[in-house]
Amino acid sequence: MSKSHFSALLVLLSIFLGKIVRGAPFSNDPSEVTDFYKLFNNPDAHLSLTTGPNTIHFIEEHGYPAERHYVTTEDGYIISLFRIPYSHNLQNQNEKTPIVFIQHGLFASSDGWPCLGPDDALPFLLSDAGYDVWMGNARGNRYSRNHTTRSTSHPDFWRFSWHEIAYYDIAAAIDYTLSTENGEGQEGIHYVGHSQGTTVMFVLLSSRPEYNDKIKTAHMLAPVAFMDHMDDIMVNTLSPYLGFNNVYSTLFCSQEFLPYNDFVLALMYSVCLPGSIVSSFCSSSNETTVEQGRTNTTADSLLSGVMPAGISTDQVLHYMQEHQSGHFRQFDFGTKKNLKIYGTEYPPDYPTELITTEMHLWYSDNDEMSAVEDVLRVAETLPNKVMHHMEDPLWDHMDFATNWEVRKYINNPIIAIINDYEGK
Numbered sequence: 001m002s003k004s005h006f007s008a009l010l011v012l013l014s015i016f017l018g019k020i021v022r023g024a025p026f027s028n029d030p031s032e033v034t035d036f037y038k039l040f041n042n043p044d045a046h047l048s049l050t051t052g053p054n055t056i057h058f059i060e061e062h063g064y065p066a067e068r069h070y071v072t073t074e075d076g077y078i079i080s081l082f083r084i085p086y087s088h089n090l091q092n093q094n095e096k097t098p099i100v101f102i103q104h105g106l107f108a109s110s111d112g113w114p115c116l117g118p119d120d121a122l123p124f125l126l127s128d129a130g131y132d133v134w135m136g137n138a139r140g141n142r143y144s145r146n147h148t149t150r151s152t153s154h155p156d157f158w159r160f161s162w163h164e165i166a167y168y169d170i171a172a173a174i175d176y177t178l179s180t181e182n183g184e185g186q187e188g189i190h191y192v193g194h195s196q197g198t199t200v201m202f203v204l205l206s207s208r209p210e211y212n213d214k215i216k217t218a219h220m221l222a223p224v225a226f227m228d229h230m231d232d233i234m235v236n237t238l239s240p241y242l243g244f245n246n247v248y249s250t251l252f253c254s255q256e257f258l259p260y261n262d263f264v265l266a267l268m269y270s271v272c273l274p275g276s277i278v279s280s281f282c283s284s285s286n287e288t289t290v291e292q293g294r295t296n297t298t299a300d301s302l303l304s305g306v307m308p309a310g311i312s313t314d315q316v317l318h319y320m321q322e323h324q325s326g327h328f329r330q331f332d333f334g335t336k337k338n339l340k341i342y343g344t345e346y347p348p349d350y351p352t353e354l355i356t357t358e359m360h361l362w363y364s365d366n367d368e369m370s371a372v373e374d375v376l377r378v379a380e381t382l383p384n385k386v387m388h389h390m391e392d393p394l395w396d397h398m399d400f401a402t403n404w405e406v407r408k409y410i411n412n413p414i415i416a417i418i419n420d421y422e423g424k
Contacts, residue, residue: 053302053306054111054143054306055068055082055109055110055111055114055135055143056068056082058111058114058115058302059082059084059114059123062114062117062118062124063088063118064084064087064088064118064124064127065084065085065086065088065093066082066083066084067082067083067084067085068080068081068082068083069081069082069083069176071172071173071176072148072172073139073168073169073171073172074168074171074172075164075168076147076148076149076150077139077144077146077147077160077168077169078144078146078147078148079136079137079138079139079143079144079169079172079173080110080137080143080144081110081134081135081136081137081173081176081177082110082134082135082137082143083132083133083134083135084123084124084126084127084132084133085132085182086127086132087127087128087130089128090127090128090130092130095130096182096185097130097131097132097182098130098131098132098186098189098190098216098418098422099131099132099133099134099177099178099182099183099186099189099190100126100131100132100133100134100189100190100191100192100418101134101135101136101173101174101177101189101190101191101192102122102123102133102134102135102136102191102192102193102197103135103136103138103170103191103192103193103194103197103200103201104135104136104137104138104194104196104197105193105194105195105196105197105222105401106162106195106196106311106315106316106319107307107308107309107311108141108194108307108308108309109137109141109142109143109306109307109309110135110136110137110143111302111303111306111307111309112303112306112307112401113135115298115299115302115303115306115402116296116299116402116406116407117298117299119407120296120406120407120411121411122192122410122411122414123135125407125411125412125415126415126418129415129418129419129424130424131190131418132177132182132183134173134177134189136169136170136173138162138165138169138196138200138311139160139164139165139168139169139312140157140158140160140256140310140311140312141309141310141311142306142309142310143309144169145310152256155254155255156254158254158255158256158312158313158314159254159312159314160312160314160315161312161314161315161317161318161331162196162199162200162203162315162318162319163203163207163318163330163331165196165200165315166199166200166201166202166203166204166207167203167204167207167208169200170200170201170204171204171208171211174189174211174214174215175214177189178214187213187214187216188213188214188215188216189214189215189216190215190216190217190218190219190418190421191215191217191218191219192218192219192221192414193218193219193220193221194221194222194400194401195221195222195224195369195370195397196224196315197221198220198221198222198223198224198225199223199224199225201215201218201220202220202223202225202328202350202352202355202378203350205218205352205354205355205357206350206351206352206353206354206355207350209354209355209356212354212355212356212357215357216357216358216418216421217357217358217360217417217418217421218357218358218359218360219360219362219414219417220359220360220361220362221362221400221401221410222362222363222364222367222369222370222397222400223361223362223363223370223375223378224319224369224370224374225328225350225352225374225377225378226322226326226327226328226374226377226378227319227322227323227374228323228326228371228373228374228377229371229372229373229374230323230368230369230370230371230374231368231371232368232369233368235319235320235323235369236323238320239320239323239324240324242316242317242320243317243320243321243323243324243325244321244324245332245333245334249317249320252313252316252317253313253314253317254312254313254314255312255313256310256311256312256313257310257311257312257313257316294394294399294403294404295398295399295402295403295404296402296403296404296406299402300402303402314331317331318331327349328349328350328352328378329346329347329348329349329350330342330347330348330350331347332346332347333347352378352381352382353381353382353383355381355382355383355384356383356384357384358384358385358386358421359382359384359385359386360385360386360388360414360417361375361378361379361385361386361387361388362388362390362400362410363375363387363388363389363390364389364390364392364395364396364399364400365390365393365395366392366393366394366395366396367395367396367397368396368397369397370397388413390409392409395409
């Protein structure tokens with residue numbers, strides 16, 4: 001089979017899987033997940049991953065208080081935020097504390113942040129440093145699957161990319177945290193994002209410049225804006241098909257993709273095992289990091305039970321468009337619809353030069369999803385940035401989240417910068 005035919009097969013497989021998982025029954029009721037398994041004649045005796053722990057559990061099992069908040073966006077999506085309001089070690093529940101908001105990457109959820117445990121995970125370290133810690137969840141993932149009028153079974157629910165996540169979800173989350181009793185009177189929040197969590201902050205601050213006044217410092221881990229030099233094998237294989245308006249992107253658009261259910265978790269676990277013939281499509285650095293013992297394997301095990309958390313296929317399409325166009329711009333609907341929506345044949349670029357927030361860009365040489373050249377390109381447009389280049393030549397995209405020394409090289413330095421801003 002030729003490379004081009006194999007690539008086309010992957011595209012069709014992705015579309016097929018998207019159709020399957022979109023039609024799969026989703027519920028918090030384990031019995032419905034079991035019914036889905038029966039469609040595949042699975043044995044009755046099996047381990048259900050979706051009945052495992054959630055963000056509340058990951059927080060409370062270490063003695064920290066946890067809260068879940070529901071926020072309705074301007075366009076009617078209901079997203080979930082999780083909060084560690086104070087540190088049980090400091091007993092500072094009666095103090096007014098600065099806010100730090102943390103946002104996950106593509107395919108992830110708030111579950112990923114506390115998985116490293118109280119000694120290394122950023123939320124716990126921030127809490128013990130005296131901060132009010134919030135973790136967001138993008139629309140469409142396991143914690144944000146509700147809308148005031150739309151059903152998840154209808155394509156209209158899934159008609160969003162990371163542009164809408166930025167413009168509506170992150171904006172609503174920031175406003176909500178500042179509206180709480182602790183947030184009232186505060187000038188703004190500190191922000192930490194990984195991967196897509198950085199993309200949405202670039203989008204928000206350039207599309208709605210007024211939010212620059214609400215962000216004290218922003219910490220962009222593995223920043224993704226321009227994607228010209230991205231070296232991820234999956235993106236390089238699929239973007240020639242999905243990065244344009246054609247039959248592939250039309251079939252793939254506006255549907256649920258890789259949701260949080262037992263079938264998808266089991267499938268991803270099997271496909272991404274080291275040694276699998278297609279494991280390289282999961283992460284080009286997966287085998288290296290496992291062999292060299294660079295990752296926290298306990299956290300990796302926990303993450304395998306909570307990822308993927310569910311996204312819209314339009315998020316993938318938007319990234320594929322970026323890779324092909326060489327632009328950091330809004331979603332390309334095709335010439336006719338672009339003229340109707342934007343008034344131009346092509347979507348407008350995001351004016352990142354309007355971002356005045358203190359932007360800290362944390363990047364590395366071995367990041368297959370965030371190439372140095374692309375990071376430097378967006379940095380050139382930012383009037384107020386601080387560059388943090390990782391000296392470790394092997395540091396890759398997921399090292400920002402699960403490396404054994406992430407506390408030393410990422411988390412503690414971020415807290416030091418925030419402390420300095422707050423005068424601590």
